[in-house]
Amino acid sequence: MDADRGVGVGVAVEVAVATKVYAGGTDALQATSLTLEAGRTTALVGPSGCGKSTLLRMIAGLEAPTAGRVTLDGEAPEVLQRRGELAVAFQDPSLLPWRSVAQNIELALDLARLPRNDDRVAELIALVGLDGFATATPAELSGGMRQRAAIARALVTAPRLLLLDEPFGAVDELTRHELARELPALWEGGGTTTLLVTHSVAEAVRLADRVIVLSPRPGRVIADIPITLTRPRGAESAEAAALERTVRDALEAGRAGTAAGQNAG
Numbered sequence: 001m002d003a004d005r006g007v008g009v010g011v012a013v014e015v016a017v018a019t020k021v022y023a024g025g026t027d028a029l030q031a032t033s034l035t036l037e038a039g040r041t042t043a044l045v046g047p048s049g050c051g052k053s054t055l056l057r058m059i060a061g062l063e064a065p066t067a068g069r070v071t072l073d074g075e076a077p078e079v080l081q082r083r084g085e086l087a088v089a090f091q092d093p094s095l096l097p098w099r100s101v102a103q104n105i106e107l108a109l110d111l112a113r114l115p116r117n118d119d120r121v122a123e124l125i126a127l128v129g130l131d132g133f134a135t136a137t138p139a140e141l142s143g144g145m146r147q148r149a150a151i152a153r154a155l156v157t158a159p160r161l162l163l164l165d166e167p168f169g170a171v172d173e174l175t176r177h178e179l180a181r182e183l184p185a186l187w188e189g190g191g192t193t194t195l196l197v198t199h200s201v202a203e204a205v206r207l208a209d210r211v212i213v214l215s216p217r218p219g220r221v222i223a224d225i226p227i228t229l230t231r232p233r234g235a236e237s238a239e240a241a242a243l244e245r246t247v248r249d250a251l252e253a254g255r256a257g258t259a260a261g262q263n264a265g
């Protein structure tokens, strides 16, 4: 039991008719409502520029909605943020350039006021395939390696809410498969609530309990597809292929502006 803090208990996320209009007038997100059940993994897909990162940053408390609100277990995101129970792996891995890989990961523990844990840091470095690079600085890594370091940093605190924005975007296909196979056990085991933004429909279906599809900008939810596949999930199955098709059809309908709810209002 992790009795020391809320570890092991995921957070329920509530986004209530949240709209985001950036200064300058860009309509990024339009009256979006969704509930993420505690402990579940949700994938968020949608065309480039539709507001996925915006939504993720709003859930993280890094961006205020123009209208509507976001609550995590009924509280403002900042509350969870301050307690160090929320972790984000951004689309552009933001590692401190003067710190080594291991030191960047340790920093997450410091910021969450958790004790040093060299074993866990080493274990995560190995898990994301960065063995031998613990003392390397970000400048000495490739883009995909930096992303993997950022994933390790997000996981090291065993957060109650894990927000992953295209975490495997710059990682090669094979490593991506490996990560997708190895990493979910880390967050599922901890009961973490996970939101994963991805452009890979196959990955969304393989990793998530549910796939939410956003329309082109300004984003709004146009499909919410439960992924009923049993776990652990193998590579390919007819059922997975059918679910992937459902997600692709929703994306396609969104692009054509014919998705359910798209013409209303």
Ligand SMILES: Nc1ncnc2c1ncn2[C@@H]1O[C@H](COP(=O)(O)OP(=O)(O)OP(=O)(O)O)[C@@H](O)[C@H]1O
Pocket (backbone or CB within 6 Å): 022, 023, 024, 026, 027, 028, 046, 047, 048, 049, 050, 051, 052, 053, 054, 055, 091, 217
């Ligand atoms: N800080 C910002 N200031 C002004 N406009 C922004 C800002 N961040 C994003 N936008 C705009 O909001 C819209 C949504 O951007 P966002 O980054 O959320 O899209 P996305 O779905 O994550 O796209 P991608 O798949 O390419 O990462 C875009 O039109 C973008 O130009």
Ligand SMILES: [Mg+2]
Pocket (backbone or CB within 6 Å): 052, 053, 054, 091, 165
């Ligand atoms: Mg984005």
